[in-house]
Amino acid sequence: MLLKQYKTHFFDALKSIQDEQEIESFFFILTEYLHHLKRVEVALHPNFVLSEYDVEKWNAILAQLQQEKPIQYITGEAWFYGMKFEVNENTLIPRPETEELVDWILNSPITQYPSPITILDIGTGTGCIPIALRANVPQANVSAIDVSEKALEVAKRNAELNKVEINFIQANILDVDDLLILPSPITKHQSSYNIIVSNPPYVRNLEKQEIKKNVLDYEPHLALFVEDTDALLFYRKIAQLALKYLSPNGLLFFEINQYLGKETVELLQNLGFKNIELKKDMYGNDRMVKSEK
Numbered sequence: 471m472l473l474k475q476y477k478t479h480f481f482d483a484l485k486s487i488q489d490e491q492e493i494e495s496f497f498f499i500l501t502e503y504l505h506h507l508k509r510v511e512v513a514l515h516p517n518f519v520l521s522e523y524d525v526e527k528w529n530a531i532l533a534q535l536q537q538e539k540p541i542q543y544i545t546g547e548a549w550f551y552g553m554k555f556e557v558n559e560n561t562l563i564p565r566p567e568t569e570e571l572v573d574w575i576l577n578s579p580i581t582q583y584p585s586p587i588t589i590l591d592i593g594t595g596t597g598c599i600p601i602a603l604r605a606n607v608p609q610a611n612v613s614a615i616d617v618s619e620k621a622l623e624v625a626k627r628n629a630e631l632n633k634v635e636i637n638f639i640q641a642n643i644l645d646v647d648d649l650l651i652l653p654s655p656i657t658k659h660q661s662s663y664n665i666i667v668s669n670p671p672y673v674r675n676l677e678k679q680e681i682k683k684n685v686l687d688y689e690p691h692l693a694l695f696v697e698d699t700d701a702l703l704f705y706r707k708i709a710q711l712a713l714k715y716l717s718p719n720g721l722l723f724f725e726i727n728q729y730l731g732k733e734t735v736e737l738l739q740n741l742g743f744k745n746i747e748l749k750k751d752m753y754g755n756d757r758m759v760k761s762e763k
Contacts, residue, residue, distance in 0.1 A: 471519070477497060481494075484536065496535060500541075540684050542557050546558060548563050551572055553632050557596055560690060564598040567725065570751055570757070571599070571725050572599055574760065575723055576603070581665075587611070587665065589612045590663045590665070591615070592667070593670045594614035595669075596628055597625030597638070599614075601629055601634050601636060604635070605632060613636070615641050617640070617642045618690075621693075625638055643670075643704065644704070661717075663715055666721075666722050667722075670704035672701065674698045675695060675697065675698050681694075701727065701730060702734065708722075722743065722763070723758065724759045726757060726759055728751075731756030745761065
């Protein structure tokens with residue numbers, strides 16, 4: 471069978487659950503994943519032949535896509551800020567909105583200084599935030615915390631893959647009272663962090679009906695959901711720690727629930743943070759907050 475013939479079958483099989491642009495994206499991700507053919511190379515080889523074994527592999531993946539399994543979990547990889555990351559069912563899939571958060575941090579004055587700085591990421595998952603920051607701020611010493619041992623295993627492999635050094639720490643931030651006694655080589659000789667960043671769980675259970683099947687059925691709920699009765703639980707705890715362990719004029723960055731921007735800003739104001747800025751993402755949703763100690 472020719473690849474172009476299978477493409478027609480592929481589109482027909484998915485058109486009832488995905489839009490055409492998404493199906494096309496899946497198709498070209500898979501031509502590169504399965505055959506090392508980039509989009510332009512597919513166009514240059516209109517008579518590329520699939521072996522029987524190739525068709526079996528395509529069919530197996532197609533069956534998973536029909537169950538709305540995220541393609542990143544099928545291929546085991548995702549791209550974030552121009553870098554490749556391993557992903558699996560123990561980690562959230564990195565998202566473009568989080569790239570915007572990283573970009574905001576990288577454009578802050580602190581990261582422009584040539585002198586060494588310290589950064590802490592809380593709830594690191596794949597490690598995409600600290601790895602992207604470390605890759606672009608070579609003078610930074612970067613630590614990252616996650617409660618999940620399995621997620622940290624993925625994050626450590628991603629740091630190796632992208633050739634950066636990160637100090638990974640397993641801890642439940644809700645149980646942490648002192649950021650400087652965590653088992654990290656960096657924190658032995660420092661008294662504060664210049665930047666603390668977190669993309670913690672923030673989706674309320676009441677919002678589950680808005681969540682697409684590919685997220686709800688496959689991505690780790692530990693990293694997604696909080697109880698409706700205290701949706702800002704992680705933000706409060708992290709902000710309280712940041713008050714103690716940020717350096718003077720240090721910055722706290724959060725990715726947030728789009729429906730709780732006002733409440734998150736009020737929380738930070740009540741704790742005494744200054745120069746608080748709420749920022750929208752590319753889709754026009756309140757998505758991130760920056761505040762200064």
